[in-house]
Amino acid sequence: MFQLTRAYLVISLSLLSLFACKSYQIDGELVSKDVEKTLVLPYFNETGFEYLYSGKIEAYGNSLNGILVVKKISETQKRVALLSDFGNTLMDFKIENGEVEVNYILEDLNKKIIVKKLKKYFELLVNSEYQVEAIYKKEGENIYTSKFQSKRVKLHENSSGTIQQVKQVSRLKEKVEIEYFSTSDIADSIHFKSNEIPFEMKYYLRE
Amino acid sequence: MMKYITILIISFQFIAFSQETELSSSEATKFRAMVEKGTKDLKSIKTDFVQNKHMEFLTNDIESKGKMYLSAEGMLRWQYTEPNKYSIIFKNEKIYIDDNGKKSTVDGDQKMFQKISKLISGSVKGDLFDDDEFDIRYFKKGDNILVKLTPKNKAMTKYISKVVLTFPKNDSTVSQVKLIEPSGDYTLITFKNKQLNVPIDKSVFSH
Numbered sequence: 494m495f496q497l498t499r500a501y502l503v504i505s506l507s508l509l510s511l512f513a514c515k516s517y518q519i520d521g522e523l524v525s526k527d528v529e530k531t532l533v534l535p536y537f538n539e540t541g542f543e544y545l546y547s548g549k550i551e552a553y554g555n556s557l558n559g560i561l562v563v564k565k566i567s568e569t570q571k572r573v574a575l576l577s578d579f580g581n582t583l584m585d586f587k588i589e590n591g592e593v594e595v596n597y598i599l600e601d602l603n604k605k606i607i608v609k610k611l612k613k614y615f616e617l618l619v620n621s622e623y624q625v626e627a628i629y630k631k632e633g634e635n636i637y638t639s640k641f642q643s644k645r646v647k648l649h650e651n652s653s654g655t656i657q658q659v660k661q662v663s664r665l666k667e668k669v670e671i672e673y674f675s676t677s678d679i680a681d682s683i684h685f686k687s688n689e690i691p692f693e694m695k696y697y698l699r700e
Numbered sequence: 701m702m703k704y705i706t707i708l709i710i711s712f713q714f715i716a717f718s719q720e721t722e723l724s725s726s727e728a729t730k731f732r733a734m735v736e737k738g739t740k741d742l743k744s745i746k747t748d749f750v751q752n753k754h755m756e757f758l759t760n761d762i763e764s765k766g767k768m769y770l771s772a773e774g775m776l777r778w779q780y781t782e783p784n785k786y787s788i789i790f791k792n793e794k795i796y797i798d799d800n801g802k803k804s805t806v807d808g809d810q811k812m813f814q815k816i817s818k819l820i821s822g823s824v825k826g827d828l829f830d831d832d833e834f835d836i837r838y839f840k841k842g843d844n845i846l847v848k849l850t851p852k853n854k855a856m857t858k859y860i861s862k863v864v865l866t867f868p869k870n871d872s873t874v875s876q877v878k879l880i881e882p883s884g885d886y887t888l889i890t891f892k893n894k895q896l897n898v899p900i901d902k903s904v905f906s907h
Contacts, residue, residue, distance in 0.1 A: 543758055547784045549799075558786070558799060564757060572757050578786055579778075580753040580762070580887030581859060581879070597883045600858045699783045 517662050519647065521629030521636045530625040532637055532648060534656050535678035538621040540565045546683065548696035550575075559583065561696050563619050572596075573615045588616055610690065613642060617661060618671060618685055618694075623648060644668065720846065723838040731838060731845055731867075732829055738872025745770040745873070747894040755885045768891070775905045776821050789905055790821075796907040803907060834863075843869040857882070 537544055546561040562574040574585040585596040593612040602608070623639035623646060630636070635650040641661065649658035661669040668689050673680040685694040723731060747768050752761040765782040769775075779787035789796040795806040829836060833856075834849035847865040851857050859881070866876035873894065880886040 541759075543760060545762060556804075558797075560753075560762060562755065562758070562762070566757065574755065576753060576762070578764075578780065578788075580751055580764075582755070582881055582883060582885055585755075585883070597881075 517645075517665055517667070519627075519629050519636060519638065521631035524628045524630050524635075526627040528625045528628055530637075532623045532625050532639065532656065534621045534623075534648075534659075534673075536621070536673050536675070536680045536683075537563045537565060537571065537619040539678070540567060544679070545699040546696035547699050548683075548694065550692070550694045552690070552692045554691070557583070560699070561694075565621075571619055573619055584611060586612065586615055588619065610692070614669070614685065614687065614692070614694075617641060617659070617669060618683070720839040720841045723840060723845070727840075728838040734870075735829070735867065735872045742873075743772045743897045744900050745894065745896055746898055746900060747891045750890045750892065752888045752890075753885070754888065756883075761888075769900050769904050770821050771900060771905065774821065777904055789907060791905055798907070805907070844875075845869075 542565065544561075544563040546563075547559075548561065549559070550557040557575075558578055560576040560578070562572070562576065564572045566572055570587065570589040572585065572587055575583040577583055582597055582599070584598045584602060587594040587596055593616050595608060595612075598608060598611075602611070620641060623637070623641065625637045625639055627638045628635055629638070633652055637648040637650065639646045639648065645662045647658075647660045647662060648656050649660075650656050655675065657673055657675070659671040659673075660667050666688065668687070670684075670686045670688070672684040674682045674684075679698065681698050683694070683696045687693070745768070749766055749768055751764045751766070753764075754761045764780050764784075766778065766780040766787075768779070769777040774790075776790040777787060778790075785800045787798045789798075797804045797806065829847075833853060834851055836850075837848045839846040839848065845867040847867065849863040849865070851860060851863075860879055861882045862880040864876075864878040864880070865874045866878075867873070868875050873896065875891055875894075877889045878886055879889075
């Protein structure tokens, strides 16, 4: 009797968790899957170009103004640095072949958990290439799915063929949203928002 | 042949001009006395500045321009005008920020801001010759005197490995401040159109 009750409870709880946590669905009609296509985002993809943005990071109620510097050094390497308005370096990362190396980080930011998040977020922010897995369509716009940092990524392409939105999703929800506002291959402004932790970045191209 | 001799002479002159020679102890004392005398009765400084951030991986320095106001009471306004409008006022242990019209106040616990405020106002006023805080060495380079300050305080060495102040000949206030970071990257601030002891309207330091 006891064994039967336990089995019933296990099954009930399993079913409950299955229905309560509805897995994340792509909002669109599947057009094709098993696609072999590489999607290239233009925003930080010109070798040698020095991308400079002004803006701020807001995290856990703190605000950090400053300058974002991104440079594609070679086909395989990018550098990302954050500076304060006074010019002092707050962090300087080297991204190469899926590895993010810390060249410098201000001691106040040098906490394991902060470094881990910053590495992940900045690598995603400046990534230019995605291997497409499937294509969906919604109201005339394409949604591509891919994988990055072992998580699913959705890339929204507008009707003029520009990728303007990148979302990293887990099995259940959207973790990170990035919006690139642009009229050319250089984003005029970037909005990055995390849904995992209170973390937001807004950057505007320096003229 | 004459052409080569001329090039050689010019090269030697250039080398002689760009070489740094350390001041003797008596020369350094004399220079320090000149600076201290010149800044003792300093009531105010109003100046434009150009800030260049140099990073090892960038071809072009990152340039910002602005204005600085310093009052005898120790109030400092550091105002960026290009490419973005952003100003910081250091007053009564508080930091007042105006980010393109968006105003905020920070209590004076932001150590880095306070250090920079002290560093800038101290170096411009000439009261930075604190042997307890810095190892100080004096050099002559062309017509300029260079003062090289190496912080002794461990907390400060995390941000700045050396400060180099440039004093033009017979001038008791600096024309350039170079803040060198532990990574070797630096920020060079060049003051232009400097005006000493001119009245500064109180509204400059109001928020």
